[in-house]
Amino acid sequence: GENVEQHPSTLSVQEGDSAVIKCTYSDSASNYFPWYKQELGKRPQLIIDIRSNVGEKKDQRIAVTLNKTAKHFSLHITETQPEDSAVYFCGSRAGAGKSTFGDGTTLTVKP
């Protein structure tokens, strides 16, 4: 089955700095790659996603890049703010059915 690895497991940055989280996947059939943000005690919520026919996608301070050849994708957050502090999960999905997630990255933004 699909295996998704996520790094780093924890990340601490100063407010205003950039944060980068990286994921690799194993199933070459995977074609959808979402990123979810989970605040403490809350449910995961989608913040950005990318499909396999696109190399990069941006939404304000958040961007995701995808390298299908190398089977890795990354989340980039610029100008970080304290409210960006949360756990971030990457995921992958191949066609119908199940999504597989990485183990999560705990991002702390220090004021």
Place this chain on the structure above:
Amino acid sequence: NAGVTQTPKFRVLKTGQSMTLLCAQDMNHEYMYWYRQDPGMGLRLIHYSVGEGTTAKGEVPDGYNVSRLKKQNFLLGLESAAPSQTSVYFCASSTWGPGELFFGEGSRLTVL
């Protein structure tokens, strides 16, 4: 729209007891999922369904059963609870094909 609703939100069981978690969605989604979340281990898929009357095993199905008798509901059952099943359980739903998962608020289960 309520989205995805899970009941109960909290439950404490003794080893060997049984229980059912109910997930309901009002978005007419085809796919539904049950995940468990343990510290440092992300979201692990227990079982999922691609339509009414269908179920399939995920990564960690042992000790759990599921049913999807109605399109809007997905039930997760524990026949004989074990302490290893102490976790936060999330239900999610999505439309057909690649797309966003909509999660419920989670159900915290403690097995003593």
